[in-house]
Amino acid sequence: MIHLETALPDPQRYPQFYDGVPLKRGVAWLIDVMLIGIFCVIILPFTAFTGIFFFPAMMLVVGFLYRWFTISGHSSTWGMRLAGIELRDARGAHLESGTAFLHTLGYSVSVAITPLQLVSIVMMLFSARKQGLTDHLLGTVALNK
Numbered sequence: 006m007i008h009l010e011t012a013l014p015d016p017q018r019y020p021q022f023y024d025g026v027p028l029k030r031g032v033a034w035l036i037d038v039m040l041i042g043i044f045c046v047i048i049l050p051f052t053a054f055t056g057i058f059f060f061p062a063m064m065l066v067v068g069f070l071y072r073w074f075t076i077s078g079h080s081s082t083w084g085m086r087l088a089g090i091e092l093r094d095a096r097g098a099h100l101e102s103g104t105a106f107l108h109t110l111g112y113s114v115s116v117a118i119t120p121l122q123l124v125s126i127v128m129m130l131f132s133a134r135k136q137g138l139t140d141h142l143l144g145t146v147a148l149n150k
Contacts, residue, residue: 036084095144111139
């Protein structure tokens with residue numbers, strides 16, 4: 006296994022940064038999905054209600070933009086903020102726009118390919134830093150605020 010130099014808190018010495026993170030990510034995900042759904046319903050009249058026919062695609066596009074922009078701005082979505090977690094890169098810094106884009110892209114691919122999402126969930130539950138698949142690939146982590 007490759008160990009990258011990281012400025013992230015050691016989960017053995019500082020477990021409080023990782024306690025409850027998988028559950029909080031799940032709560033944040035539910036909040037974010039509801040918000041994205043509300044945004045899509047608000048957008049629907051502007052599509053002359055033709056958006057009803059491609060509503061799942063609209064949810065994907067709006068969801069991607071929502072996640073990318075909110076993570077770029079504050080290293081967390083609105084759901085993550087309410088759940089008390091935020092994303093950090095391997096240096097311990099907030100995610101920049103490019104990393105936020107890659108994180109959102111990785112999340113989107115995982116959601117589109119169910120086995121990847123299941124692997125990601127298992128990784129969040131059992132890895133020391135509670136990282137999902139995309140987090141492992143990018144060196145990002147969700148921490149308690």
